[in-house]
Amino acid sequence: MTGLSPLQQLYEKYTTNVSGRLFLASIIVGIVAGIGAILFFAALTQFSHYVLHSAANYFPPEPAGEVSGHAPLGGAIRWWVLLLAPAIGGLLSGILVFTWAPEAAGHGTDGMIEAFHHKRGIIRKRVPIIKAISSIITIGSGGSAGREGPIAQIGAGFGSYLATVLKLTDDERRTLVLAGAAGGIGAIFRSPLGGALFTVEVLYKRDFEGKSLIPALVSSIVAYSIFASTFGWGLMFQIPPFVFNHPVELVFYALLGVVCAGVGLVYIKIFYGLRDRVFHGLRIPAQLKPAIGGLVVGLIGIAAPFVLASGYGYLQQAMNGELTVRFMLIAFLLKIFTTSFTISSGGSGGVFAPSLFIGGMLGGAFGQLCAELFPGLISNPAAFVPVGMGAFFAGAAKVPISAMIMVSEMTGGYKLLVPLMLSSSTAYLATGRGTLYEKQVNRMADSPSHLGDFTIDVLETMIVDQAFHPSDNVPRVRQDTPLSRVQALFSEREENYFPVIDQNDKIVGIISLRNVRAVLFDGDADHLLIAQDLMTPAVTVTPAESLKSALKKFIEFDYGQIPVVDYRDERKIIGMLTHEDVIESYNRQVEKRKLAF
Missing domain, CATH: 1.10.3080.10 (Clc chloride channel)
Structure with missing residues (x-):
């Protein structure tokens, strides 16, 4: 230098x-x-x-x-x-x-x-x-x-x-x-x-x-x-001086986490159900679909304007104890639908604010109901509003740590951190795998961005035969099979992917439940489409193939299952390898290596 x-x-x-x-x-x-x-x-x-x-x-x-x-x-x-x-x-x-x-x-x-x-x-x-x-x-x-x-x-x-x-x-x-x-x-x-x-x-x-x-x-x-x-350097919300000093209230905060998880799963189902079953099935230009969603929001809004836009001001009122149980119950129910119609139709915006609103109103109503049913056990029902905000988003978005910290920073309610921790953790666990964010993956090992960090060295030493479950009952779909029969097969079986074969029993493609769902609501599809029209490229693995090679195929083709074929006769399918099989085998091998040390 x-x-x-x-x-x-x-x-x-x-x-x-x-x-x-x-x-x-x-x-x-x-x-x-x-x-x-x-x-x-x-x-x-x-x-x-x-x-x-x-x-x-x-x-x-x-x-x-x-x-x-x-x-x-x-x-x-x-x-x-x-x-x-x-x-x-x-x-x-x-x-x-x-x-x-x-x-x-x-x-x-x-x-x-x-x-x-x-x-x-x-x-x-x-x-x-x-x-x-x-x-x-x-x-x-x-x-x-x-x-x-x-x-x-x-x-x-x-x-x-x-x-x-x-x-x-x-x-x-x-x-x-x-x-x-x-x-x-x-x-x-x-x-x-x-x-x-x-x-x-x-x-x-x-x-x-x-x-x-x-x-x-x-x-x-x-x-x-x-x-x-x-x-300005102030907080988004100003809340009364809430404190947590009654351990018995933890029972109610834990129950709030369970309630938030249940409502969160319903919210997710409605949110994506409207997108997949309603708006994706509309035969109109995509540019027009958000207008239809917006019109429904407007119809709800003229009856209940408090569910329009972000609704932060009403959350402030709920924290101040100014809203009734009836108002808050109606508010969180209608907010689920206005948010779903806004965003699932293709409208642009985030889900954080609506989730805070739904959770806050749900928490406020829950707190007031508990105070009425168990007088003397709830010190301040309005404290359930910020706790509900954090718990609902923690469960619905699978972000328990950041949800409780963000709510604490936005409200200054750090003295409610203990109930926030309990409710958020409970909601997170109770929602299972449900999430508002479809693109989330389970762990770092499941992300293509970390393919080289976590899996290559271990998976290079493992083969498909160590991971898949052999079966001689793998359904095959002939390439001329009508769509209606393919749909029936998916409804009868647990698999989400089937190999497509030609007249010589050679695998020529893969048909997935995802591709079938894409045309599920097309009334003419049953008569016009066959398996060949919906299949994607054929991909197979053999029992002796390394799991590293198999995982690369999963990532490249975005399949959840791949047929395992006999290397001596590729027409003979001996089972299906799933992406989960690879990850589970990897985890077992890692645990073995840890014990070896």
Whole structure:
């Protein structure tokens, strides 16, 4: 480094190793994420003012930390505006998204998760911009959605772009994607620690991306500081001085976790059920579907306007103990449907805010009912509101740690951390594998991004014969089999994949339940389609083949099951190897090696 200035020497020192590069890049990403959060929040606030305040004359309550300063003008609410605004917003958002960036549809965070696991952390440059604008239109016009999806896309998109410009590795790009998402979420929700934890936790159902935590923290701190310098350092919500000092209340908080888990599973079923069984089956351009969802939201909104947009102001009222049990029960039930119609139709926005609303209202109603049924045992029923917020999102999104931290940071209710821990853990365990985020994988070992970190050395020494369960009863589907017969076969069997064979019994393809479901609601498909039309490339393994090779085939073709054939006669199918078989065999071998040491 002879001849370099001290500043140049410092730069060279910090950029010649991975930790230094990521530290400096995380600061840059945090700056951009903070500025992006400011612009997004300001634009959303202004657009909401134009539509809901000025046009509809509807002034919903606001959380204590986000008072806009716009006072009600008096006069009646223009109900026809509340009816039409979500539909018009859905139409504009649908045209924008499905014309220029279809991957920006839905709740956004899944897009970031998918980019991490399956796309080397690469996010198209236009996606964050389209996502931000479409989400502003959707939420600002009354759509029931939140900010975490779009703001995560903004930060993650810049992190991906910066890594590409700096010619960083795929692993470093993935880290900056998480750092960018953490910066955006930590800033806009005033939750720097929770935002960082959320991005490393939401990737998996039962694991953490631990090595990305420090860059995520750095970015989140920087972004939060920039955002708070503009909009103030206060909390999003102001709550009464709740305290936990009655151990018997833990019984009720544990029950709240179970209730949140049950409602969360119903929410997930409705959310994706509407998408798969209603909107995917509509034979209209995708650009129009969010308008239909928005129209339903508007119809619900004219009867119950409190379920439009984020609803944070009503959460504030619930924490203050100002809402009745009846109101809160109606609110959380209707919020499930308005959120599902908004986002499942292709509308743009996040699921964090609606989940907080559903959980908070559910918790508030539960707390009041328990206080009435067991007088003297519940010190403050309104304390169940913030606990319900955290527990519901912890279970529905599989993020127990970040959910409780984010709620604590947003409310300042750290004295409720013990019941939050219990309710969130209970909800997380009780929901099982159910999750709002489809792109989550179970553990790091299940992610293609960690294929080389966890599996290659072990799986190279193992063969398929050690993992699969032999069977001479594997169904085969001839390539000319009608769709109706294929559907019947899937309904009769537990398998999700069948080999497709030709007239010579040679395997020519794979047909999956996923592909059959894609045409399930097409009335003409039964008469027009045969197995050959729906099959995907043929992939097989042999008993002597290494599990490393088998796993690569699972990843490359995105299959859940692969036929195992006799290497002496590939027409003879001797069983099916599942992706779970590979992972379970890997885990058993790892445990054996641990015991050997």
